[in-house]
Amino acid sequence: MADNKQPTPQDDTLNADTQTVGFKKGPEPNKDDAWKKVEAVFNAAKSAFIEKNSPFADVLDSLIATLMDIRAADKQGLGGMGTDNPQMDIPAPTGNEPNL
Secondary structure, eight states, X not given: OOOOOOOOOOOTHHHHHOXXXXXXXXXXXXXXXXXXXXXXXXXXXXXXXXXXXXXXXXXXXXXXXXXHHHHHHHHHOOOSTTOOSSOXXXXXXXXXXXXX
16 A cells, blocks of 8 residues: 655745744853762762761751752853853844834
């Protein structure tokens, strides 16, 4: 039995008039540098527990909070004025915009 599938035409007109505004893609993060941060936090927590006799629960709370901060900074980034990443990807004006 033969396939009755027909190729679907691609509708480029949908994408031609729509513009998206978002964040520009930044460079890929360096995995070694990211993991060095985690190791530094872990080693500091281990040192606080073993050498400074900090309570285990306090060390774990601090470790978790610090790792969550690293995660939030990695996911969100530090955008805004005076920073390099991420930057807004705003399309150029087309001239059809009303003056406000």
